[in-house]
Amino acid sequence: MEYKNPLGVDIDLETGVIPGAKKLVRRLSDLKGYFVDEKAYEELLKENPVVYEVYAVEQEEKDGDLNFATTVLYPGKVGREFFFTKGHYHSKADRAEIYYGIKGKGGMLLQTPEGKAEWIEMKPGTVVYVPPYWAHRTVNTGDEPFIFLAVYPADAGHDYGSIAEKGFSKLVVEENGEVRIVDNPKWKE
Numbered sequence: 716m717e718y719k720n721p722l723g724v725d726i727d728l729e730t731g732v733i734p735g736a737k738k739l740v741r742r743l744s745d746l747k748g749y750f751v752d753e754k755a756y757e758e759l760l761k762e763n764p765v766v767y768e769v770y771a772v773e774q775e776e777k778d779g780d781l782n783f784a785t786t787v788l789y790p791g792k793v794g795r796e797f798f799f800t801k802g803h804y805h806s807k808a809d810r811a812e813i814y815y816g817i818k819g820k821g822g823m824l825l826q827t828p829e830g831k832a833e834w835i836e837m838k839p840g841t842v843v844y845v846p847p848y849w850a851h852r853t854v855n856t857g858d859e860p861f862i863f864l865a866v867y868p869a870d871a872g873h874d875y876g877s878i879a880e881k882g883f884s885k886l887v888v889e890e891n892g893e894v895r896i897v898d899n900p901k902w903k904e
């Protein structure tokens with residue numbers, strides 16, 4: 716029997732960086748079609764800011780194993796909508812996931828394939844359990860980077876297709892200085 720080596724790494728709790736992890740950068744241009752206000756999107760695209768960075772430690776896609784990743788989700792808005800991660804179902808849809816809030820303020824939008832949505836606020840120390848079959852997207856509702864850890868089965872995979880096409884049934888927006896969860900006018904079941 717060949718055993719893998721155990722691993723211990725220290726997440727930088729200020730920056731979210733995991734030493735030695737694979738870094739992925741998502742700019743606004745990678746999120747084309749995701750925000751409802753297309754005019755505001757085109758305007759901000761001139762700057763093309765980084766929306767989020769992921770530091771991932773991933774294993775081969777085998778059942779039983781685990782991946783983990785931090786995400787640094789920057790503050791910002793497109794129109795009234797706060798910056799968010801793309802959001803996805805898992806390719807193996809019955810795979811669950813755990814998130815843990817490290818720094819900043821935000822939340823997670825979750826949704827079943829039928830479009831039933833839930834919003835869970837997150838701050839440092841919040842654990843979110845993402846049950847099997849639920850799509851999940853994180854949102855930064857604060858004015859500093861929102862940093863969190865995700866732990867997910869190595870064989871879960873990412874299914875971005877349906878969210879890229881239809882979005883979530885709810886939007887997370889700012890209204891009179893408050894965070895509001897509102898219906899997505901472009902949602903189609």
Ligand SMILES: O=P(O)(O)OC[C@H]1O[C@](O)(CO)[C@@H](O)[C@@H]1O
Pocket residue numbers: 769771784785786800801802803812851852864865867873
């Ligand atoms: O994959 P998305 O939807 O862009 O969101 C990024 C975050 O979600 C994960 O895919 C885990 O669900 C991580 O790689 C990262 O923490």
Ligand SMILES: [Fe+2]
Pocket residue numbers: 803804805812851867
């Ligand atoms: Fe996931």
